[in-house]
Amino acid sequence: MKTPNSVSASIVTRNMSDLAVDTGNVYESLAIISKRANQISVKLKEELNSKLAEFATTVDNLEEVFENREQIEISKHYERLPKPTNLAIEEFLEGKIYYRTPSAEESGE
Template sequence: MNNVKKYNKELNPSVEVQSLRTIEELTGNLYESLYIITKRANQINATVREELHHKLEEFATHNDNLEEVFENREQIEISRHYEKMPKPTVLALDEFLNAKIYMRKNEDDGTNTQ
């Protein structure tokens, strides 16, 4: 998770136009490159979501009264911090373009199993 916090300071959180040829060059196949970026973005998203829920649980107030809603400033500040972070897709694309991630291919033995 330290990598995501590091990117928070270094990476522009807004989406920028990217050259499809640049993305394609790293694997030789645009769709394979996009698949790798997508898988990594999903991993980052799961990690960030888990961390966010863990932090929000620390400040949660468990109340049985459904009619009263309490505003918790700590939870709001934590949520704002995570909203300002770069999106997982932006992080994954940056990692891919800077060759910080890799993907191993499973070699198919030629048999089809269904």
């Protein structure tokens, strides 16, 4: 997964009215952002697990634990990435998230 360099890895204060511009409702916007953050989180975890699986061994000896610097570097890289929530908020504010709200007529009400 390619992450933008412009997204801050730390917490940023957000104006709640900016989040409600597209949907008209802050809570709906937060629900959309949280679903996207979960998608990003799952994708990052799958990537990390696939990269770390290359180093998996059936036998653990003390020498292998200390020599596995590549595995440590991969883990540190993923720790330094922006949090999925920050990425999802940025995507939402930039209009990069597609979402739809089914109307009452379509749902049969």
